[in-house]
Amino acid sequence: MIDHSVAALPRPALDRRITLWGATALVVSNMIGTGIFTSTGFMAGDLGTSNLILLAWAVGAAFAFSGALTYSELAINYPLSGGEYVYLTKAYGPSWGFMSGWVSFFAGFSAPIAAAALAFSDYLAHFFPALDQSSTAFVVGSGDLAVKVGGAQLAACALIASFTLLNCLPIDIVTRVQNALTSVKILVILGFIVFGLLAGTGSWSHFGTAAVRTSTTPLTAQFLVSLLWVMVGYSGWNAATYVAEEIREPEKNLPRALALGTAIVAVLYLGLNITFIYATPLESMKGVLRIGSLSASNLFGARIAGVFSGLLALAIVSTVNAMVTAGPRVYYAMAQNRAFPAFARRVSPASHTPVPSVLAQGACAMLMTFTSFPQLVVFIGFTLTAFTTLAVASVFKFRRGNWKRLPSVSFAWPLVPLAYVLLGTGMTVYGLVWQPKSSIAAILMVAAGAAVYHFNLRKNGAAGTPESR
Numbered sequence: 013m014i015d016h017s018v019a020a021l022p023r024p025a026l027d028r029r030i031t032l033w034g035a036t037a038l039v040v041s042n043m044i045g046t047g048i049f050t051s052t053g054f055m056a057g058d059l060g061t062s063n064l065i066l067l068a069w070a071v072g073a074a075f076a077f078s079g080a081l082t083y084s085e086l087a088i089n090y091p092l093s094g095g096e097y098v099y100l101t102k103a104y105g106p107s108w109g110f111m112s113g114w115v116s117f118f119a120g121f122s123a124p125i126a127a128a129a130l131a132f133s134d135y136l137a138h139f140f141p142a143l144d145q146s147s148t149a150f151v152v153g154s155g156d157l158a159v160k161v162g163g164a165q166l167a168a169c170a171l172i173a174s175f176t177l178l179n180c181l182p183i184d185i186v187t188r189v190q191n192a193l194t195s196v197k198i199l200v201i202l203g204f205i206v207f208g209l210l211a212g213t214g215s216w217s218h219f220g221t222a223a224v225r226t227s228t229t230p231l232t233a234q235f236l237v238s239l240l241w242v243m244v245g246y247s248g249w250n251a252a253t254y255v256a257e258e259i260r261e262p263e264k265n266l267p268r269a270l271a272l273g274t275a276i277v278a279v280l281y282l283g284l285n286i287t288f289i290y291a292t293p294l295e296s297m298k299g300v301l302r303i304g305s306l307s308a309s310n311l312f313g314a315r316i317a318g319v320f321s322g323l324l325a326l327a328i329v330s331t332v333n334a335m336v337t338a339g340p341r342v343y344y345a346m347a348q349n350r351a352f353p354a355f356a357r358r359v360s361p362a363s364h365t366p367v368p369s370v371l372a373q374g375a376c377a378m379l380m381t382f383t384s385f386p387q388l389v390v391f392i393g394f395t396l397t398a399f400t401t402l403a404v405a406s407v408f409k410f411r412r413g414n415w416k417r418l419p420s421v422s423f424a425w426p427l428v429p430l431a432y433v434l435l436g437t438g439m440t441v442y443g444l445v446w447q448p449k450s451s452i453a454a455i456l457m458v459a460a461g462a463a464v465y466h467f468n469l470r471k472n473g474a475a476g477t478p479e480s481r
Contacts (some may be wrong), residue, residue, distance in 0.1 A: 028258055032265040034187040035252040037194035039273025041334035042248025043076075044197060048281055049324060050131050051241040052288050053300035057226035058238050062219045062289045068235060069285050071435070072242035073278035076249045078432045080274040082404045083250050084267030085418040089410065091262040094345030095253040096403045103406035106351060107462065112399045113346040114461030119395035119454065121339030122373055124247065125332055126380035129168035132328045134302050136167065138321035143167050159382045168381040175333045176374030179340070182363045183258055186337055193330030198280070200323040204308070205283040212311030214290035223294035239439050240394060245281065247396050248331075249274045254338040257345075267418065287311075336377075340369030394440065395454040401436030404429050 030038070055065050083095075092098045096116065101109025137144035142163040179186055208214065227234050252269040256262050259269070284304075288297070291307035300306050308320035340356075344366040347357030355368040407429050411417065421428050444455075 028260050028262075029182075029184040030187055030255060030259045032260075032268055034191060035255070035259050035265055035269035036273045036276075037187070037191045038255065038334050038338065039249060039251045039269055040276055041190060041194045041197065041330040042251035042338060043246060043273065043277040044201070044280065044327065044331060048245045048284055049135070049304045049328065050301050051245055051303075052285055053297045053303040053306075055238050055241060056223050056294040057298035058229075058234050059227075059231070060225040060294070061222045062294060064231075064235060065289070065294075066282070066285055068238050068242050069245075069281055072239060072246050073281065075239075075243065075432060075435055076246040077271075077274050077278065078428045079400055079404055080249045080270040081418070081420050082407050082429045082432060083253055084270050085407060085416070085421045086403070086410070087253050087256060087266045087270070088263045088418070089416050091256045091259075091266060092345060093253075093255055093257040093341040095250055095342060096399050097342055097346055097351075098253075099403045099406050100399070101349075101351075103409050104402070106349075108402070110346065110351045110464075111458055111461040112403070113342055113352060114464065115395050115399055115458060116339065116342045117373065117376065118457055120342070120399075121335050122376040123380050124244070125172060125335045125339075125373075125377040126168065126383070127244075128328055128331045128335070129171045129377070130164055130381055131301070132171055132325050132332070133164035133167040135305060135321050135325035135328065137164070138302070138305055138318055161382060165381045169378040171329065171332055172336070172374055172377050172381070175329075175336045176370055178333065179336050179370045180360070180363060180365060180367045183255075183337075183365060186333070186365075190330065190333055190337065193326075193333060196323075197327040197330050198276070200320075200327050201280050201284060204304075204320060204324075205280075205287050208287040208307070208311045209290060212287075212291060214287075214292075214311055216290065218289050218291075218293050221293055221295070223298055226298060233445070236439050239435070240397065243397050243439070246274075246277070248334070249277070250400065251334065251338050254341045257341070271420075336370065336374065339373050340366045343369040343373070394444070395457070397436050398440045398454075401433055401440065404432045404436070 052065060055068065059065055059068070086099050090098050090102060094113070096112040097109045100112045133143045140163070144164060178189065225231075229237065249270065252259065252266055252273070256266055259265055288303055288307045291310040292303075297303055297306060302321070304324045305317060305321045308324075309317035311317075312320070343352050343356040344359070346352035347354060347369075355372070356366065358368050359365065360367045407421070408426065444452075
């Protein structure tokens with residue numbers, strides 16, 4: 013039930029303690045995680061050629077960067093925590109804002125946290141085979157709806173619980189941990205790329221060797237569906253907007269963090285995929301989840317590959333922490349406007365952190381670790397692409413009035429936002445046609461959010477639009 017009571021005493025507020033590097037690190041760590049370390053093996057079977065795989069990641073980079081530029085313009089006009097919730101509420105009304113926040117809780121953060129934690133378990137399986145996702149203790153149900161319980165799920169839950177507790181501490185402590193983890197992540201990835209290409213035992217001939225496709229979907233349609241996997245890899249480019257109220261000088265630092273973080277990740281992603289293909293023929297990587305571990309083994313041998321598997325697991329850890337940090341700020345922003353249960357607006361007076369939101373998200377993410385990994389990824393990609401596309405499209409409406417305009421978005425107007433909207437719409441439509449199970453599950457989740465809003469929140473007088481706090 014939504015609590016509409018107003019406290020007599022002022023509630024603790026969020027503090028502006030996040031620097032430019034802290035915001036950039038949040039973007040980088042939100043982006044570099046599950047997608048890049050798990051998607052290329054599946055794309056090898058779906059697309060069949062290295063050129064199409066690299067093209068998909070290059071298109072994804074351009075897509076994410078155009079989104080980041082447009083969000084930068086939205087952010088300087090509305091420097092409030094909440095991301096899409098704020099922009100969609102302002103553009104289309106409170107029902108759309110609520111549904112974006114509803115989606116964020118499940119598909120925007122809880123599901124990606126679960127997917128990243130499961131990928132962490134898979135990389136640790138190099139040392140502890142019981143943590144492999146295929147080594148389940150028991151399975152309830154069958155197919156895509158099966159619930160799996162095993163070492164991978166338990167290790168993933170332990171990781172999520174650890175960072176959930178960490179994020180109950182003050183944000184400056186959390187960002188110091190995040191900055192350190194992000195620095196390690198960037199160094200590990202750069203080391204993997206440089207040493208892999210210069211000293212590894214790969215072959216450039218792999219780029220000219222095709223694989224037998226495992227997908228029966230027509231190649232053009234499959235390319236758009238594969239972009240959903242890619243966009244899961246790039247998701248997080250908008251992470252800094254979720255903590256806007258805790259960033260120092262947000263009108264200056266927020267756009268810089270979005271653009272800088274996205275550019276860093278795009279370069280690293282292309283370098284990683286070149287290294288993966290240099291290390292392993294496409295036919296040998298088809299359907300492989302731990303593509304980083306396989307590539308390291310082919311490049312350096314089993315012993316050194318073990319070191320890289322551990323380092324790649326550490327790289328994924330920073331992604332979990334970044335998402336655990338960002339998500340609760342969306343629910344906090346919604347609750348401030350009575351569009352989310354009242355517990356979400358409570359801030360710890362000691363840590364100035366929305367502790368109840370952090371704990372609720374952690375519990376949901378742990379439950380999601382027991383679901384199917386591939387379907388979880390498509391579900392994430394479909395829903396996130398749909399709502400970020402709506403948010404980017406809102407700039408066309410906002411620019412009709414009194415609005416601060418960024419030169420980078422005005423350049424060749426309306427090319428930047430229009431490219432994102434057209435590609436995002438295409439991916440959403442093709443995802444619905446060719447991946448109906450995950451897409452329909454996403455639509456049902458959105459419909460449930462709409463029902464909650466109209467039959468509960470709207471009836472009880474949820475606030476209309478977010479205001480500066």
